[in-house]
Amino acid sequence: MTPIELLPFIVRPANSDEDFAALCDLRAAAYARHDYLPGVADRLLEIDETDLRSTLLVAESKADGAIVGTIRVNSSLRGTTPIPPQMPNVEFEGDSFTYVDRFAAQQGPLADIVALALIKAQWFCAYHEGVDWILAAALPALARRYRMVGLRTLAGAERGRFHIPHLHSKAYEAVGERLAGMPGNLRRAAPFLVPFFLDKDHPDILIDKPALLSEHIAASALQPATQRDSVAA
16 A cells, blocks of 8 residues: 655645735745845745746645745746746657756745745646646756755767856856656665655645656566666666
């Protein structure tokens, strides 16, 4: 039987003006903390056109209903995505993908578990979209987190790094993976996260777990470590 773990919050799609206002405030505060160029955080205080054609996920505290985390899932199957034109695309050119961005978690003791739950939820979204890849462009700290949970540095440029001059002075890192490769990557990079991502059921994530993901998880468990490494390379 699959073990069940309850969370102190629920993860769900944003579905009201109150959700949108709260997630915008959270985004703006997070971007302000991370030294984005002047004006960037202020532009996040309102919903934009990309938000309207994307899936906006929020983590909502069970204690007081506050929005404590958010991430945006953009699907190439729904039209143009906000993927940066500077991002190297040699590996995924011509394939379908979800591109995740606008990731923010409220500072505090729940920040890490909120982040992990949002990342797990966006996995589910990618499978439901039926895409080939999950992609992200992230500053170093967030890129390290993404590499722990199934993504990897993409080929191109200098070790996947590139600049977005109008957003930040630091280089971004291009990370991504084909859906089938993500469970094996996670087993290799962060075995301590395997129970949370691959073994446990989280009923507080209000997105159905895709059957194909379950198949990929089972297949990754049967692969010897050397084969998992080659899949992730």
